Amino acid sequence: MPLYKEQGVVLRAVKLGEADKIITVMTQGSGKVRAVAKGIRKTTSRFGARLEPLTHVSLMVYRGRSSLDTVSQAEIIGSFRAIRGDLGLFAAAETMLEAVDKVAEEHERNVRLFLLLLGGLRALDTGPADPAAVAESFLLKLLSLSGFHPSLRACAVCGRPDPSLFSSGQGGAVCASCAELDAGPVSAEALAYLAGLAGSDLLKAGASAPDPQIRREARPLLFGFAEYHLERRMKSLPILARSLVP
Numbered sequence: 001m002p003l004y005k006e007q008g009v010v011l012r013a014v015k016l017g018e019a020d021k022i023i024t025v026m027t028q029g030s031g032k033v034r035a036v037a038k039g040i041r042k043t044t045s046r047f048g049a050r051l052e053p054l055t056h057v058s059l060m061v062y063r064g065r066s067s068l069d070t071v072s073q074a075e076i077i078g079s080f081r082a083i084r085g086d087l088g089l090f091a092a093a094e095t096m097l098e099a100v101d102k103v104a105e106e107h108e109r110n111v112r113l114f115l116l117l118l119g120g121l122r123a124l125d126t127g128p129a130d131p132a133a134v135a136e137s138f139l140l141k142l143l144s145l146s147g148f149h150p151s152l153r154a155c156a157v158c159g160r161p162d163p164s165l166f167s168s169g170q171g172g173a174v175c176a177s178c179a180e181l182d183a184g185p186v187s188a189e190a191l192a193y194l195a196g197l198a199g200s201d202l203l204k205a206g207a208s209a210p211d212p213q214i215r216r217e218a219r220p221l222l223f224g225f226a227e228y229h230l231e232r233r234m235k236s237l238p239i240l241a242r243s244l245v246p
């Protein structure tokens with residue numbers, strides 16, 4: 001079996017049999033990789049805590065015949081200690097890991113997605129005042145990268161400025177003449193807030209203190225849009241929403 005070297009972030013780990021785990025890793029050069037870590041649940045495991053979710057690792061992996069590879073060696077590059085010690089930061093990080101797991105393709109190189117994830121986790125690890133805003137900015141960037149950037153400044157259908165309605169299915173903000181039945185009202189302030197987050201540096205996204213009412217309006221729009229386009233419900237979004245301040 002061919003052996004390859006990769007670095008990546010562990011997205012999740014599930015039990016397999018008595019002693020093993022299957023880990024899912026977003027790697028720099030090989031896209032999403034699923035691999036068996038043998039003996040990882042034994043107290044004497046040579047992997048220890050190196051393959052816990054939310055760990056940046058360097059791996060040696062045997063390429064399997066099926067979609068499942070086998071981890072041969074693992075070294076920690078970074079473990080994001082600050083995130084692990086704070087529920088708000090952790091909820092935001094979970095959202096990032098889950099969203100990446102949804103959009104990444106197995107063994108399909110996607111360096112930009114890997115770097116986005118690493119950038120998002122590093123931003124959270126600095127302990128931003130508003131971790132949820134960092135996760136929201138991250139989601140907007142991930143949607144863009146995946147070809148689903150929501151229209152926020154003009155009607156998604158005709159391009160007219162100052163749209164006053166929002167429809168996930170139609171691609172974001174829409175004007176009254178283009179809106180379909182599922183479109184709901186949206187304020188200019190909520191759209192401007194989301195556009196700000198979409199363009200913000202991840203390291204700065206958590207520093208702003210937006211009006212709570214704008215926050216409350218914008219957040220469900222973004223989460224609804226993300227779930228619609230990522231096609232499945234994300235378990236972590238309600239947790240993230242609950243962890244928010246106001």
Ligand SMILES: [Zn+2]
Nearest residue numbers: 155158175178
């Ligand atoms: Zn229109």
